[in-house]
Amino acid sequence: MNAQTKIEAGNDAPVRERLVVVGNGMAGCRAVEEILARDPDRFDITIFGAEPRVNYNRIMLSPVLAGEKSFDEIVINGPEWYSGNAITLITGDPVVSIDRRMRTLVARSGLVARYDRLILATGSDPFIIPVAGNDLPGVVTFRDLDDVDAMLAAAERGGANGEQGRAVVIGGGLLGLEAAHGLSLRGMQVTVVHLMPTLMERQLDEAAGYLLKTELERRGQTIVTGADTAEILGRDGPNGKHVAGVRLKDGREFMADIVVMAVGIRPAAGLARTTELEVERGILVDDHMVTSDPAIMAVGECVQHRGACYGLVAPLWDMCRALADHAVGKPSGYEGSVTSTKLKVSGIEVFSAGDFSGGDEVEDIVMRDASRGIYKRVIVKDDRVVGAVLYGDTADGSWYFDLLKKGEDISDIREALIFGQAFADANALGGGALADPNFAVAALSDEAEICGCNGVSKARVVACIDGGAHSLDAVRSNCKASASCGSCTNLVERLLALTLGEGAVERGAKSLCKCTSFTHDDVRRLILEKQLKAIPQVMQELHWTTPDGCASCRPALNYYLLCAWPGEYSDDQQSRFVNERLHANIQKDGTYSVVPRMWGGITNPRELRAIADVVEKYDAPMVKVTGGQRLDIFGIRKEDLPAVWADLNAAGMVSGHAYGKALRTVKTCVGSEWCRFGTQDSTGLGVRIERMTWGSWMPHKFKIAVSGCPRNCAEATIKDFGVVCVDSGYELHVGGNGGIKVRATDLLCKVETEEEALDHCAAFIQLYREQAWYLERTAPWIERVSIEYVKTALFDDPGAVAALAARFHHSQQFMQDDPWAKRAAGEEAELHQHLAEVRPLALEMAK
Amino acid sequence: MIGEWLDIGPVSQISPGNARTLPVQGGEEIAIFHTLAGAFYALVNKCPHKAGPLSQGIVHGNVVTCPLHSWNISLKTGEALGDDSGCVPTIPLRVDAGRIYLLREAVVGQQAA
Numbered sequence: 001m002n003a004q005t006k007i008e009a010g011n012d013a014p015v016r017e018r019l020v021v022v023g024n025g026m027a028g029c030r031a032v033e034e035i036l037a038r039d040p041d042r043f044d045i046t047i048f049g050a051e052p053r054v055n056y057n058r059i060m061l062s063p064v065l066a067g068e069k070s071f072d073e074i075v076i077n078g079p080e081w082y083s084g085n086a087i088t089l090i091t092g093d094p095v096v097s098i099d100r101r102m103r104t105l106v107a108r109s110g111l112v113a114r115y116d117r118l119i120l121a122t123g124s125d126p127f128i129i130p131v132a133g134n135d136l137p138g139v140v141t142f143r144d145l146d147d148v149d150a151m152l153a154a155a156e157r158g159g160a161n162g163e164q165g166r167a168v169v170i171g172g173g174l175l176g177l178e179a180a181h182g183l184s185l186r187g188m189q190v191t192v193v194h195l196m197p198t199l200m201e202r203q204l205d206e207a208a209g210y211l212l213k214t215e216l217e218r219r220g221q222t223i224v225t226g227a228d229t230a231e232i233l234g235r236d237g238p239n240g241k242h243v244a245g246v247r248l249k250d251g252r253e254f255m256a257d258i259v260v261m262a263v264g265i266r267p268a269a270g271l272a273r274t275t276e277l278e279v280e281r282g283i284l285v286d287d288h289m290v291t292s293d294p295a296i297m298a299v300g301e302c303v304q305h306r307g308a309c310y311g312l313v314a315p316l317w318d319m320c321r322a323l324a325d326h327a328v329g330k331p332s333g334y335e336g337s338v339t340s341t342k343l344k345v346s347g348i349e350v351f352s353a354g355d356f357s358g359g360d361e362v363e364d365i366v367m368r369d370a371s372r373g374i375y376k377r378v379i380v381k382d383d384r385v386v387g388a389v390l391y392g393d394t395a396d397g398s399w400y401f402d403l404l405k406k407g408e409d410i411s412d413i414r415e416a417l418i419f420g421q422a423f424a425d426a427n428a429l430g431g432g433a434l435a436d437p438n439f440a441v442a443a444l445s446d447e448a449e450i451c452g453c454n455g456v457s458k459a460r461v462v463a464c465i466d467g468g469a470h471s472l473d474a475v476r477s478n479c480k481a482s483a484s485c486g487s488c489t490n491l492v493e494r495l496l497a498l499t500l501g502e503g504a505v506e507r508g509a510k511s512l513c514k515c516t517s518f519t520h521d522d523v524r525r526l527i528l529e530k531q532l533k534a535i536p537q538v539m540q541e542l543h544w545t546t547p548d549g550c551a552s553c554r555p556a557l558n559y560y561l562l563c564a565w566p567g568e569y570s571d572d573q574q575s576r577f578v579n580e581r582l583h584a585n586i587q588k589d590g591t592y593s594v595v596p597r598m599w600g601g602i603t604n605p606r607e608l609r610a611i612a613d614v615v616e617k618y619d620a621p622m623v624k625v626t627g628g629q630r631l632d633i634f635g636i637r638k639e640d641l642p643a644v645w646a647d648l649n650a651a652g653m654v655s656g657h658a659y660g661k662a663l664r665t666v667k668t669c670v671g672s673e674w675c676r677f678g679t680q681d682s683t684g685l686g687v688r689i690e691r692m693t694w695g696s697w698m699p700h701k702f703k704i705a706v707s708g709c710p711r712n713c714a715e716a717t718i719k720d721f722g723v724v725c726v727d728s729g730y731e732l733h734v735g736g737n738g739g740i741k742v743r744a745t746d747l748l749c750k751v752e753t754e755e756e757a758l759d760h761c762a763a764f765i766q767l768y769r770e771q772a773w774y775l776e777r778t779a780p781w782i783e784r785v786s787i788e789y790v791k792t793a794l795f796d797d798p799g800a801v802a803a804l805a806a807r808f809h810h811s812q813q814f815m816q817d818d819p820w821a822k823r824a825a826g827e828e829a830e831l832h833q834h835l836a837e838v839r840p841l842a843l844e845m846a847k
Numbered sequence: 848m849i850g851e852w853l854d855i856g857p858v859s860q861i862s863p864g865n866a867r868t869l870p871v872q873g874g875e876e877i878a879i880f881h882t883l884a885g886a887f888y889a890l891v892n893k894c895p896h897k898a899g900p901l902s903q904g905i906v907h908g909n910v911v912t913c914p915l916h917s918w919n920i921s922l923k924t925g926e927a928l929g930d931d932s933g934c935v936p937t938i939p940l941r942v943d944a945g946r947i948y949l950l951r952e953a954v955v956g957q958q959a960a
């Protein structure tokens with residue numbers, strides 16, 4: 001009982017209520033400050049802190065790590081504050097148990113204290129992922145000054161043999177990125193491994209997350225997304241085992257001298273739990289921060305209030321106010337907080353607030369300025385701001401946040417909203433001229449530069465419009481404004497409307513979709529010119545007006561990138577329709593049909609047997625000969641697809657791509673080998689063509705046929721590419737279609753050898769792949785560009801066929817691996833598996 | 848809490864932009880969606896049009912486009928959007944400490960209804 005006497009020795013007025021605070025952190029001390037401000041003499045105060053130091057500003061640990069601040073600069077309350085307010089501070093001694101009946105508590109040292117009122121402000125514990133090696137020396141979290149010291153020591157030590165030290169940060173959220181930034185400023189080579197596909201996914205949308213990743217990579221960090229940690233690796237060192245690196249579930253390994261785990265926090269509610277206070281995720285409190293025991297209050301990150309747990313300081317201040325009001329007998333109440341986030345990495349401006357999940361009930365207002373690296377998105381619902389994500393320019397973050405919190409009606413400033421507060425205010429002063437969206441453009445001076453790429457002033461654009469250019473395209477070709485990067489398209493369109501009146505502007509080619517003013521051709525050209533290699537990058541550089549596109553542009557962009565950068569671009573599965581994602585055709589009952597490739601329509605007993613076995617084994621209700629000369633197995637469940645494919649693969653069969661915007665079938669007839677009229681080996685050539693072209697992704701589906709003579713039994717003249725064999729060689733036909741609108745082919749040319757036929761086939765396909773619009777089959781494409789154009793493109797330059805064919809073959813190197821084989825081997829198994837199965841109530845209760 | 852909410856496992860089981868399914872013996876199969884913006888939703892896996900498996904659709908914003916005839920269904924409300932009308936039941940879902948929870952009574956209560 002010595003200890004207790006020691007505490008009470010410091011008390012001079014025994015009549016005062018004894019207030020004990022557990023947790024010498026941001027919330028605990030703020031609560032005390034608020035109470036002292038209301039009634040300095042009411043309580044006799046003792047604070048227990050687990051950390052061996054006075055109260056400091058935890059959020060500034062990041063600048064301390066980065067070397068921008070010292071610990072002394074971030075202390076909030078130094079020793080004199082405690083003594084000056086007669087507060088007993090016990091540091092480095094965590095409270096380990098509470099006896100609610102006796103109103104006493106015990107600290108680790110054995111110290112016992114009595115309380116009349118208790119405040120729990122124990123904060124959060126960093127979450128440690130449950131993998132082998134997570135307790136190795138050198139694995140640290142990022143929560144307090146000791147963690148920072150451990151990171152600084154590791155940076156100081158560097159790597160083995162005087163090399164640069166290596167750090168792996170697990171977690172690409174706010175804390176992880178601040179740790180990574182600090183460590184890299186301290187000279188370490190940093191790798192961030194993050195589970196989700198985009199950084200800070202809880203605060204940022206895909207577009208902003210992508211920009212952030214690009215910038216961090218530019219600064220030399222390695223960012224690995226979609227990375228699931230399997231194990232922390234160790235090695236034997238001079239002082240025993242030490243961390244050596246991180247291994248991911250996909251097998252990749254990253255070496256490390258220190259591993260920082262920053263994957264999230266959990267309310268530190270252990271003490272409250274053992275004390276049998278009501279706890280869910282956090283300690284449950286009412287609006288006055290009172291727990292299920294009226295003598296005990298709780299505040300800060302350890303609490304759960306109206307279902308919410310917070311991980312930022314702003315809510316704590318409001319909680320502390322309510323707590324203090326209650327403690328001094330003037331209850332006010334706390335109603336919960338809306339929060340906003342800023343990343344504290346110098347030179348990178350990131351802000352987010354509210355709900356940015358988007359959707360059908362809300363409107364997204366997006367502004368992108370690629371040259372300045374800016375992305376701004378404000379989410380509006382029923383004329384109120386409900387969320388904002390800002391990258392690159394966060395000056396207006398607090399303004400949006402204010403509008404959001406106050407729920408202000410923004411209908412008057414809607415047009416100006418995305419340009420920020422200054423602009424909206426100026427407009428309001430100007431008598432709401434912005435009700436006219438052309439206001440901003442009208443206000444520009446004549447010399448103002450509209451198109452930065454080509455140095456075109458407003459006066460020149462207007463002159464050009466006055467001179468007869470009444471459409472965007474006409475302006476582009478006349479004075480070059482908006483003809484390069486296109487970021488000024490919006491301005492030019494406004495100038496057109498302003499100069500001619502809204503109704504007189506001639507609409508040019510249709511834009512790719514409602515997310516952009518660029519046409520398919522523009523997008524394809526700019527992807528190459530500006531070397532755009534990822535969907536979010538295209539959207540940023542080409543000023544998409546939506547955050548992540550739509551069901552029209554995503555699949556189109558995915559194809560365009562795949563075509564432009566073979567081998568470099570990695571396919572975005574989320575941008576593909578179900579058939580292409582599951583490599584099978586969905587049927588009306590939700591099952592799938594499976595069509596294995598039968599080269600040129602030829603089959604053999606082994607294949608037929610394998611198909612028959614699959615039909616029986618998986619109880620397929622139907623097998624049918626398709627119009628494309630192969631067999632279609634119907635009624636396969638998505639769970640069984642990988643097993644079906646494995647069986648078919650085992651018999652040497654691969655995917656027939658019956659589901660894809662890709663090469664479908666090569667139909668053949670029997671040809672010279674059997675037919676009495678056959679002039680050439682049409683079956684053999686068909687098989688060769690199919691072997692050359694299978695697996696290639698196209699703007700739309702693509703069908704080929706080879707007929708052995710002009711009787712044309714393979715219907716080559718209604719195919720995308722058709723060969724009709726004749727005595728003297730091969731007639732090559734293009735642009736046929738037997739579908740909704742029948743179109744017979746145009747004759748492209750005649751060649752003498754199979755080799756030439758193959759080369760022309762490859763070249764024609766590549767021209768189509770490189771130039772057609774997504775979802776445009778060869779027939780409408782040729783109708784649009786004309787067969788003469790196709791002939792010119794292939795034949796004017798004698799090297800063109802060879803060059804196109806070479807590009808096709810290069811791309812095929814990366815396309816010709818059977819997607820079924822990978823799935824059968826277990827890749828993306830989750831697409832085919834249920835998460836779990838729920839058994840009925842009765843069974844569950846029986847357990 | 849354990850009683851009211853069914854633990855469906857870690858969020859990492861569903862990559863953003865995807866959905867996965869949860870058959871319920873004697874009840875309707877449930878589809879759990881993870882949007883590109885990181886939100887999670889659960890719906891009965893049956894399009895109000897002709898019962899297409901919504902879990903196989905393209906997810907954009909808070910909407911899934913049905914794989915069969917491209918109706919757009921709100922993940923928040925289960926309602927068909929635009930000119931189409933119809934509604935599929937939603938199942939209350941919560942994410943806590945990286946795990947997905949579904950409201951038990953909405954999942955197993957189905958066959959009672």
Ligand code: SRM
Pocket residue numbers: 585586587593595624625626627628629630632658664665701703718719736737738739740741777
């Ligand atoms: C299975 C098959 C019918 C059959 O049992 O014979 C078939 C089935 C479908 N066709 Fe077809 N078409 C099939 C040969 C054809 C043919 C004949 C041919 O290829 O020689 C044509 C006309 C030739 C042509 O394409 O020019 C044909 C023209 C279409 C069209 C219209 C295309 C057009 O450009 O107008 C569609 C609709 C579309 O693609 O948007 C279509 C769409 C479909 C879809 C994918 C409908 C859909 O979206 O679900 C059907 C998928 C069923 C499935 O799950 O397998 N199918 N379809 C044939 C599969 C061939 C194969 O082995 O891969």
Ligand SMILES: Cc1cc2nc3c(=O)[nH]c(=O)nc-3n(C[C@H](O)[C@H](O)[C@H](O)COP(=O)(O)OP(=O)(O)OC[C@H]3O[C@@H](n4cnc5c(N)ncnc54)[C@H](O)[C@@H]3O)c2cc1C
Pocket residue numbers: 022023024025026027028048049050051058059060061062093094095096121122123124142143144175178268271299300301302310311312313314316342344
């Ligand atoms: C590196 C970093 C950067 C951050 N940046 C930001 C930011 O930019 N913006 C923002 O809003 N928020 C930020 N935060 C979060 C912010 O720091 C917290 O929200 C805030 O500190 C929570 O205050 P608290 O009092 O609840 O918890 P804490 O400040 O953690 O205080 C809890 C204290 O209780 C002690 N304790 C725990 N159990 C016991 C026990 N049994 N006995 C005695 N003492 C105990 C702990 O040791 C700790 O000192 C950041 C956090 C970190 C770690």
Ligand code: SF4
Pocket residue numbers: none
């Ligand atoms: S013709 Fe119509 S019904 Fe028949 S398979 Fe083709 S798309 Fe289906």
Ligand code: FES
Pocket residue numbers: 894895896897898899913914915916917918
């Ligand atoms: S079943 Fe969903 S749109 Fe028809």
